[in-house]
Amino acid sequence: MSLSLDDARRLDGADPLRGFRDRFVLPDGVIYLDGNSLGALPATTAARLGSAVTEEWGQGLIRSWNSHDWIGAPARVGAKIARMIGADPHEVVVADSTSVNLFKLIVAAVRRQTGRGVIVSEPGNFPTDLYVAQGASALLDGVSLRVRPADQIIEEIDADVALVMLTHVHYKTGARHDMAAITARAHEKGALILWDLSHSAGAVEVDLNAAGADLAVGCGYKYLNGGPGAPAFLFVAERLQAALQSPLTGWMGHAEPFQFGDDYRPAPGVARFLCGTPSVLALLALEVGVDLFNEASMATVSEKSQRLCSMFIDLVEDRCAGFGLQLVTPRDPAVRGSHVSFAHPDSYPIMQAMIERGVIGDFRAPDVLRCGFTPLYVGYEDVWRAVEIIHDILASGAWRDERFRTRSRVT
């Protein structure tokens, strides 16, 4: 017999992260299961941005680069993220977008790997990862992208492979790679490894240095709650920092940017992977989201994430049996991230009907209903209620209404 509403409430009552819910602003009547696409608004972001705009920019003007340490923000926020992903503070900076950071690190890694020209990834990886790898390969002589299904990655890594590039938790299926095992295999064969943590950081435990990872990137606007299009981060293991050169040699990555010299000389350390002037407002908004994690252990966050996901799977399979939903996400928490996907041929209109009822998840082409579980602000009762609403929609056929078929520009 599946969990009752009372059971769910008891779980919320005992949840050590329960207090975080009030640290976010969420609309009334919404069960937000899309924090893996755009994280919710922290309660203090509006005030922080207000003072950044009014005081720091408006009153401080150009002086705030020093007096409010805007110039230090990429390293400062990077160091805070480092704690969440098993990195040292000086191994992470915030910069640009995930796509731009992928380009920097792919090119830097491949150029160092003389005599090796293959980048290995998996088909169906998040599109921008594959697109950027394709763009980088086209620029570099003798470099090509080879995609192989997840379960063949390990054997695919051979002496031709310069770089293995994988998303730790798959954006659609929620499947999680074994970071330590794949990293070890890459190193055994002389390849470098680049992990995209966009669907991991802030939701599942990540320990880059324990795994011996070389490179990583990740997203600021999902579980880190940095706001729409928040800046991304990148990680370069200390041992590699001096050996890798960014192809995007902008002035913020220069050893002495304010000397205004004509010749590029990379900064020591990970700062060489900065490029142009960062959006300070966007960085400060991201910092608010990241700071919330100061007070939560990633182990606790990860544990709750798995419980929420398991509960959702169990309830959907119980309450919505017979309506054609097929679980896409691994059942085993050990190989899963913090979102759960079900396939259904009519997933687009079903998701639109869910959104109209206040259960906001994502449709992902071609046929996936994806629900993300953000441990800081989603509770067990939310999961219970969400499944009841999904059941209503499926049982009533409400999703068959024509209005749910109109495709939006962003899906």
Place this chain on the structure above:
Amino acid sequence: MSLSLDDARRLDGADPLRGFRDRFVLPDGVIYLDGNSLGALPATTAARLGSAVTEEWGQGLIRSWNSHDWIGAPARVGAKIARMIGADPHEVVVADSTSVNLFKLIVAAVRRQTGRGVIVSEPGNFPTDLYVAQGASALLDGVSLRVRPADQIIEEIDADVALVMLTHVHYKTGARHDMAAITARAHEKGALILWDLSHSAGAVEVDLNAAGADLAVGCGYKYLNGGPGAPAFLFVAERLQAALQSPLTGWMGHAEPFQFGDDYRPAPGVARFLCGTPSVLALLALEVGVDLFNEASMATVSEKSQRLCSMFIDLVEDRCAGFGLQLVTPRDPAVRGSHVSFAHPDSYPIMQAMIERGVIGDFRAPDVLRCGFTPLYVGYEDVWRAVEIIHDILASGAWRDERFRTRSRVT
């Protein structure tokens, strides 16, 4: 005899742009001559960002990509900037930083120019332009950067030149290139041209299409008043859009980003030069700054800019004669931007003393005092008062105090 305070006030009284001053928030006691480094805060930005955060992000959540047209912001704000630089609306997008956009366009241009491997620029160009060109050259076989003094650029363009890359108004000297003449020469020799408008857009008249320009980039946080590190823009002439490929093949530049296919296919038009997810908050703040220009003709803006600069030069040379200031900027308004630089061996402490007295300009290594004149919020009386303060500092030797010698991280 030089201009009196009464004369300056009369000029302010007759200034058709005078009303714009109240559309900005400026600190009391400050004469802000650094809008060319970080533009001042528009009066409505705080409220706009407040509603973007509270309503669009907080309440709309992921839905706002459609319902508030976040997805359309790069093209929408780009089209607004297009009006200010003589481009068509579909020739400009807002994306990334100036540095990243330089990389995209340099690589795209050089890859199209089969058999030509030279990028021409000038020494002392804004560092990031040179650095990015160096980084791009290092990636591409047979490509090199050749720098030649401004007055030799025209003759330097020959059949080996793939791309001429220049900053329209020099960040330090304020010298302005003849865009039409250099563009024509480049085309005559089969080269493409890329203009960096960072110190032009929003201050001097620019007519990219009248000049036949191919490519351009520019900055959002200077004269466009988009906030610290605001996103940048890029221009690709319509005739070239289909032929040029961005090396940064992120998902936002894909023809169908929400199909989530594995293979990159560039969007038609300038949207192919988008890369990752843009910072929506930063974009919306920039839009406020750009919208202010809707109500001002660029001819009027440019005319006032030149008057302010000329007045500053005249007053400094009159009031501060004998204190060792040497004019760096061209005296002729036709070949000048919207800032004026004087060299002085002690320009660093002099600028610090000016800032303490509320006259905020920039020091630029090694010996330049730079003052920018932003026509929307700097008036003639401001210029008069600034020069009196500079005179006081020089005449009293107040700048010799030790405290003005401490170098900040950002200068």
